[in-house]
Structures are given as C-alpha cells and as structure tokens.
Amino acid sequence: MFRRTVAALGAQWPRRMETRRTAAHFTFTPNQTQPPVQGNSEKLNMYQSITSALDIALSKDPTAVIFGEDVAFGGVFRCTVGLQEKYGSDRVFNTPLCEQGIAGFAIGVAVSGSTAIAEMQFADYIFPAFDQIVNEAAKFRYRTGNQFDVGSLTIRTPCGAVGHGALYHSQMTEGYFAHCPGLKLVIPRGPTQAKGLLLSCIRDPNPCIFFEPKILYRLSQEEVPVDDFSIPLSQAEVVRPGKDITIVSWGTQVHVANEVCDLAEKEGIECELIDLQTILPWDKKTVAESVKRTGRLIVTHEASLTAGFGAEIAASIQEECFLYLESPVKRVTGYDTPFPHVFEPFYLPTKWKLLDAVRKSLKY
8 A cells, every 4th residue: 555655646756856856957968979860859858758669669569568567557657658548458558566476477478479568666666576587587598598588578667866765766776787697777867868778678689677767757858859769778978078087877867977067167177977878788998998088987876885886887997997097986876875865965976976076086
C-alpha cells in the first residue's frame, strides 16, 4: 500500500520540484560533437522524447512489447501515455508489483526472440531483480557459448535525486551494475540524448539498463528530431571544450558541471566538460585524450563516493595518463551515507563543491 501511494504521488514530483530546482538551474547545452538536427523536429521535454522513442520502437518492430508496473495508463512519470491505446494490451501491459518477476519475464521474452522493454518503477527498487539481471541476463550469452542470448532486452528505470525522495526514491544505482560484464548501462542528460540513446539500447544486441534521471523529465525542453534516429552507445560527448581541466559526468550532474564551467570561466578557467552517456562500457579514449590535453581531471556523480563509478574512471585515467597529470584525479560525489531527506542539499555534489574542487586542482 505504501509503494502504491508513493507511485501515485510520484507523477507530481517533477512539477513540485520546479519550485526548488527550476529549468534555469539546469541549462541544456547544445550538442557540440554531434551533427545538428536534420529534418523535422519538435520541442519536447525528456519524458515526451522517451514516449516518442518507445512509439517508434513499437511501430517498427512488431515483436516489441512494453511492460511494468502501471505502464498501461502511462506510468508514474507518464512516459508510456497513449501507447496501450495505440498498440493494444497485448503489447503494452501492466505487471504485478514484483521486480524480480518483471526481470525474469523480460529475460524469457527476449530469449524467445521478441524485443522486451521492461520498466522498473524506481531504480531504488531494482534490487530484488538484481539476481535475475546480473546472474541470468548478463551471463546468458556467455554460458550458452553464444547459442542463445537476451540481446533484445532493455530495462528502463527512473533514478536520481528529486529534492525530497529520501532513502528509497533518490538513489543512483549505476555503480552496482557497472561491476557486471555483459550489461550496457546508459544515462541521458536531456531529451535528444534520451530518445537517441534509448532507441540504440532497444536495438543493441546486448541487454541494456537505461537509467532516466527523473528530475529531468519535465525541467526543460529542446528541439528533438521527429523521425527515427540513434546516438551510438559507449561514445562520450564533449559538451564543452576547454584547456585547463577536464570534468566528466553523466545525467543530471552534467548540468551542475555546466554551471561550474560558467562560474570558472569568470575566473579565467576553461573547463572541458564530457558527458559519458554510456557507463558500461565507457569511452575511456575520449576521456584520456582530454586529460592528456588539460592535465587535470574531476569526476562528479550523485552516487556515494566509495566504489562509485568515478573510482573506476579515476583508476583507469591514472594508469593511462599518469605522466600527463598536473594534479591528482579528484572525485566530487555524494557522501557514504544513506540518501538523506531534509539534508539532501548537503548530500548532493553541488556546483559550489565542484567549483571548489576545480580551484584546488588548478592550485595544486
């Protein structure tokens, strides 16, 4: 009953959050390494662009099905609105409140040759399905000697801080799955990336988890291609070029880092900002090339510090770029505590914490 109540209230969260974190706080940055939008486009926010991607996937792949908790009426965050009416209850349907069951069913759908698009209502509740995802989906191809696979499997799940989600509705869980070979993990920063990356996940020959930062669902809009398009997985994007220091992030934190770039610029510091986009397998080449030019690296993410994915980036870049580094690789992250409620502003890696890290790295 509690989770049902939370789910019913969830659709209001992004709107309520606008009084605390408005679009002005997250300025969407134009793509600088990807080609400009070709053909028709429309102004969409992130949840609308996700709906558009799912619509295209269903229309072009007759085997594709969407299922999860409450997706039939549109889902908690309205990402599947209208899809059951358009494609029928055989292709868009609700499941019981059972994440392990959703994952197990998704694996069965994918291994039988259909395209499975499963939704976990909150990333915080994905853990009951952990065994199915990391011990079955991720290993299916390997343990069958490539005779069978679950490549047509995508799990969508809302994640990240919303301002008042506390312990069970604000977590970033990508670090848990990043330790598991066989999966692809993707996190978009905005509407265009959400549509292009989601379509790439759905069509990728490997099981993918598509994390959707829920605070971004309605916070801003941008021109998104109307037609089918994709953004390559495992390819980072240099959102903002710079010569003094490299900042790497993903999801919501890219916008926080972008604000820091603006603040640092006023102090004569040019930050190069990279949106990783795909967490696993990640684009080490793009990050290493940037660090070899700037000599400095900061990795920032919402998840807690210890064993967060920033640790993997820091260790890899230290090995790859040791002789180029002018200062130690620094991580600006959440703290090693459960996600707090009233103390969320202290937990999150804010622009002021990140700006302080930039200054210290330059003065090292």
